[in-house]
Amino acid sequence: MKTVLITGATDGIGRETARQLLARGLRVLVHGRSQAKAEQHAGALAAGQPGAQTVAVTYWKAIGAGEWKTIGTGGGWPGDIVRAIEDHLAAGRRVFVDADPRWWVPCGWQRAEISAIVLLPQRFGFKRVTETIYEIRSSTDTSARDVPDLKQLLPENRPEDMKKCPPGLS
Numbered sequence: 007m008k009t010v011l012i013t014g015a016t017d018g019i020g021r022e023t024a025r026q027l028l029a030r031g032l033r034v035l036v037h038g039r040s041q042a043k044a045e046q047h048a049g050a051l052a053a054g055q056p057g058a059q060t061v062a063v064t065y066w067k068a069i070g071a072g073e074w075k076t077i078g079t080g081g082g083w084p085g086d087i088v089r090a091i092e093d094h095l096a097a098g099r100r101v102f103v104d105a106d107p108r109w110w111v112p113c114g115w116q117r118a119e120i121s122a123i124v125l126l127p128q129r130f131g132f133k134r135v136t137e138t139i140y141e142i143r144s145s146t147d148t149s150a151r152d153v154p155d156l157k158q159l160l161p162e163n164r165p166e167d168m169k170k171c172p173p174g175l176s
């Protein structure tokens with residue numbers, strides 16, 4: 007089953023696109039700035055389609071919009087990333103990481119965040135959700151034994167991407 011991430015899927019064109027793709031049998035990740043709204047619309051979309059699969063997703067706490075219960079890049083982690091993930095897990099919240107290098111720019115402000123992400127497998131277990139998205143779980147969770155290749159995100163492992171960095175940011 008193919009998975010599609012629809013940004014802005016809680017209203018307008020994004021919501022209609024999500025509805026149409028779901029009707030075609032695709033698994034839809036509903037992205038919105040408000041977790042509550044994303045969950046509401048993901049549930050409503052799935053309710054109208056037998057066997058439908060939707061997941062509500064929000065990103066980028068650092069932009070300060072919506073009711074955030076997620077951790078995201080965009081201006082530094084909210085303190086210690088390991089502690090933030092542990093707190094989320096302890097509160098019964100789910101935590102995901104997307105290991106797709108396209109979302110992790112190897113130069114500029116994300117460089118420090120990439121270094122922190124690469125160390126997460128030392129502290130947590132991972133369960134693959136899609137080709138590049140992994141759920142971060144407790145290291146004691148026996149169902150979380152997948153191993154994401156997070157080292158591929160490091161600048162030293164991406165020489166072609168580093169060539170695209172502006173002068174002074176590589």
